[in-house]
Amino acid sequence: MKNNKILKDLQKAFNTGVSFMLPAVVVGGVFLAIALATGKPTDKGMEVTNQFMKNLIDLGIAGFSMMIPILSGYIANTIAGKPALAPAMILGYVANNPIGSGQIKTGFLGAMIMGIAVGYFVNWCKKWKVPATIRTIMPILIIPIVTTFVLGMLYIYVIAVPIGFLMNRLVDTLGTLQGGSAILMGIIIGAMTAVDMGGPINKTATAFTLALMAEGIYAPNGAHRIAVAIPPLAMALSTFIDPKKYTEEDKDLGISAFFMGLIGITEGAIPFAVKDMKRVLPAIIIGSAVGGALGMANGVEALVPHGGPIVLPVVNGKLWFILSMLLGTLISVAILHFTKPDINEEK
Structure with a gap:
C-alpha cells in the first residue's frame, strides 16, 4: 500500500x-x-x-x-x-x-x-x-x-x-560503427535521438553526426535529422487520430508539437513522455529507430545541422527523407494506438 x-x-x-x-x-x-x-x-x-x-x-x-x-x-x-x-x-x-x-x-x-x-x-x-x-x-x-x-x-x-x-563510451561505440552496418547505425542514432528528446543522449548523437559531417560524411546526419522530427510529429498525429486517449490540454499541445516537428524540435514530445513514459517512450524510440534505419539504408544525406521537413531543400535523397520520417511517425502512432488506453478506461 x-x-x-x-x-x-x-x-x-x-x-x-x-x-x-x-x-x-x-x-x-x-x-x-x-x-x-x-x-x-x-x-x-x-x-x-x-x-x-x-x-x-x-x-x-x-x-x-x-x-x-x-x-x-x-x-x-x-x-x-x-x-x-x-x-x-x-x-x-x-x-x-x-x-x-x-x-x-x-x-x-x-x-x-x-x-x-x-x-x-x-x-x-x-x-x-x-x-x-x-x-x-x-x-x-x-x-x-x-x-x-x-x-x-x-x-x-x-x-x-x-x-x-556513459556519454564518452557512447561516442566511442558510435565511432566504431562508421564502417559497419548502415541499418544498425541508423537504428542506434534514431533510438538515441528519441530516448531523451534533446537531452544528453540526443546531443551525443548530434555531436557524432556533426563530427562525421566535418569529414564529409552526411548520411548519419540524415538519419539523425529524420529522427528528431518523429517524436513530436507522432504525438501530434496521435492526438488527432485518437482524441479519446488524450485530455483537452494534450490536444492543444499536439498542435504545438506538430509545428515543432516540422522544424525538427524533438522537445515537443517531452510533456507527453513525462505524463505517460512507459507507453510514449517505447513508441517514439521505435519509430525514430525505424526512421533512422530507413534513412541510412536509402542513402539520405542532410547537408545542414538541422532537422524536420523544413530542411528538405538541402537534403540529398528527398523522397526517402520524407518517407522515412512519415513511416517512423506512423509506426509510433500505431504503437500508441494499441498500447495507450482511452482516458475513461485509464481512470
Missing part, C-alpha cells in the same frame, strides 16, 4: 509539473517555428536574417530554457510545498546545462530526478526539531540553501560523473 501511495504521489507530481511547464513549451515552440520558417538552410543550420524574427527566436529560446526548470520545480513543489520550489528550479536548470569539470548535462530526465530528490529531501528537512526562532526562517532561508547545496554537490560529484562516462 505504501508503494502504491508513493507511485500515486509521483504521478500527481509529474502531471502537475507538466501542466505548469506547458505554457513555456507552447510559447517557445510556436515562436521558434514562426521565426525559423522565415530562414534559409545553411551549413550552420537555419539562418534567420530579419531582426524582428531574430528577436522572436530569442523569446522562443527563453521559453525553452525555462521549460525544464519549471518541470523540476513544480514536481518538487507538489511533493513538499513552497520551500522546495526554488531549489528544484535551480537544480533543474543545472541538470539541463553543462556543469562540472566534464561539462555534463542530463536533460529532462536528470531534472525530473532532481525534482523528486528535492521534494523528499525538503520533506525530511521539515521534520527537523529546531528552536522556534529558527523555525520561522527555515522555509525561506535554511531549507532552500541546505537543499540546493547538498543535492547540487551530490549531482555534480556523484550523479553527473557516471553519466559523463
Whole structure:
C-alpha cells in the first residue's frame, strides 16, 4: 500500500509539473517555428536574417530554457510545498546545462530526478526539531540553501560523473560503427535521438553526426535529422487520430508539437513522455529507430545541422527523407494506438 501511495504521489507530481511547464513549451515552440520558417538552410543550420524574427527566436529560446526548470520545480513543489520550489528550479536548470569539470548535462530526465530528490529531501528537512526562532526562517532561508547545496554537490560529484562516462563510451561505440552496418547505425542514432528528446543522449548523437559531417560524411546526419522530427510529429498525429486517449490540454499541445516537428524540435514530445513514459517512450524510440534505419539504408544525406521537413531543400535523397520520417511517425502512432488506453478506461 505504501508503494502504491508513493507511485500515486509521483504521478500527481509529474502531471502537475507538466501542466505548469506547458505554457513555456507552447510559447517557445510556436515562436521558434514562426521565426525559423522565415530562414534559409545553411551549413550552420537555419539562418534567420530579419531582426524582428531574430528577436522572436530569442523569446522562443527563453521559453525553452525555462521549460525544464519549471518541470523540476513544480514536481518538487507538489511533493513538499513552497520551500522546495526554488531549489528544484535551480537544480533543474543545472541538470539541463553543462556543469562540472566534464561539462555534463542530463536533460529532462536528470531534472525530473532532481525534482523528486528535492521534494523528499525538503520533506525530511521539515521534520527537523529546531528552536522556534529558527523555525520561522527555515522555509525561506535554511531549507532552500541546505537543499540546493547538498543535492547540487551530490549531482555534480556523484550523479553527473557516471553519466559523463556513459556519454564518452557512447561516442566511442558510435565511432566504431562508421564502417559497419548502415541499418544498425541508423537504428542506434534514431533510438538515441528519441530516448531523451534533446537531452544528453540526443546531443551525443548530434555531436557524432556533426563530427562525421566535418569529414564529409552526411548520411548519419540524415538519419539523425529524420529522427528528431518523429517524436513530436507522432504525438501530434496521435492526438488527432485518437482524441479519446488524450485530455483537452494534450490536444492543444499536439498542435504545438506538430509545428515543432516540422522544424525538427524533438522537445515537443517531452510533456507527453513525462505524463505517460512507459507507453510514449517505447513508441517514439521505435519509430525514430525505424526512421533512422530507413534513412541510412536509402542513402539520405542532410547537408545542414538541422532537422524536420523544413530542411528538405538541402537534403540529398528527398523522397526517402520524407518517407522515412512519415513511416517512423506512423509506426509510433500505431504503437500508441494499441498500447495507450482511452482516458475513461485509464481512470
